[in-house]
Amino acid sequence: MRVAVLIPCHNEATTIGKVVRDFRAALPQADIWVFDNASTDDTTAIALREGAQVRPVAAKGKGNVVRAMFRDVDADVYVMVDGDDTYPAQAVAPLLADVIAGRADMVVGTRLDSHEAASFRRFHGVGNQLVRRCVAMLFGSPVRDVLSGYRVFSRRFVKSMPVLSKGFEIETEMTVFALGNGFVLAEHPIAYGVRPEGSESKLSTYRDGVRVLKTVLFLFKDMRPLLFFGGIAAVLALAGLAFGSIVIAEFSRTGLVTHPSTAVLAVALTLVGMVSLATGLILDTVNRRANEIQRLITDQLLGQRGPAGTAR
Incomplete structure (x- = not known):
């Protein structure tokens, strides 16, 4: 089994080195890829120094990065994780196990069961619950954490999914695509951490929240x-x-x-x-x-x- 760790990044010089080291220790045989989304800091240099393979993605937006990752990387199992050092590398084993055993096509590391008070910005937890309820109502499948950036995919899922989103609504698109096309989705709780000092979230609470809800509606129209x-x-x-x-x-x-x-x-x-x-x-x-x-x-x-x- 070839495992690829895919890390989308934009200006994560503060954390990317530790993320690469942690996943190298957790998955020593995996290929680690950092997809640098037009960073203006030392993200690329630090990732290269830590031994990761780096690909630049000029088109801004996480969805554009995921499209490049799914298109360019060839493996049997894919681990996607944000480069902000909020997701624990040591929790990857149970997520991988379901995909490797063929029990799931996508496994999501759910953050809502175990997180610190400062893990979510104001209204982010409420927004996640709103999106979760919308997805459950429209597609009839309860999902605990629609917006998690820590996921493991089978090769079949990665090579089947046409990534349409450009921004942070990509996680919602992945979830809806899996539910609407008969892929098996599983979830495992993880301990969600806090961004270290000097690292800032690129997510806009209101603008990206509206985009996520629009994505749910449009995907429902397209798939149902x-x-x-x-x-x-x-x-x-x-x-x-x-x-x-x-x-x-x-x-x-x-x-x-x-x-x-x-x-x-x-x-x-x-x-x-x-x-x-x-x-x-x-x-x-x-x-x-x-x-x-x-x-x-x-x-x-x-x-x-x-x-x-x-x-x-």
């Missing part, structure tokens, strides 16, 4: 089009029936329709609801065929690789 557009159709149909019942009740009493605008609104709402339902049915069929083609292509590509990720 029938449920998404069917829900809209149901709301419109009920509204059309409500307005239509007013017109029908009036006509049954008086034999007249004195509110033609209400009748037109009822018909319009019903028609738009039917169009929405038809849109959902069509997109659901297209989505199913696209998923089948994607899985066939992925299986063929992975089938051409040996157990160590080298061509047969």
Whole structure:
């Protein structure tokens, strides 16, 4: 089994050296990759000095970095961890075990069960809970920590996922992609630490929070089009029936329709609801065929690789 440790970084000179050393000690046979996202400090120099392989990524945003990591690194199992020294390297073994044994395609190190008071900035814990509840409601699968940056992936997951996000919403996209495409997701609690002095979070509480919620909504539309557009159709149909019942009740009493605008609104709402339902049915069929083609292509590509990720 070839294991690759992938560390996305932007200006993490304060912590990257320790992160590389810790994962080198925990996984001595693993390849350690640092993907430097346009850092202006000594992140690259320190990572090279500690023996990591470094790749620069010019396009800013964590999603862009993950796209490069998944595209450029070849391994059997992938460990992704932030370079801010808040995730413990010694906790990687149980996360790896589920993927290596084939029990999961993605294992998430959940932070909410064990963390220090200063681990989360103001509103971050609340935001995480909000996103978690949205994902559980829309996809029917409870996930304890949607936004964790400590994850282990199978090769099949990495080479199947088309990374669309550009920023910190990438963790949400990974979780939703796994839930929506039949990948097995597991979670293990970890002890989440605090950034050391001199290290600053790049996450914007409000801007990135809105992006995460938008990502959940858009991915739900893309992956569950029938449920998404069917829900809209149901709301419109009920509204059309409500307005239509007013017109029908009036006509049954008086034999007249004195509110033609209400009748037109009822018909319009019903028609738009039917169009929405038809849109959902069509997109659901297209989505199913696209998923089948994607899985066939992925299986063929992975089938051409040996157990160590080298061509047969």
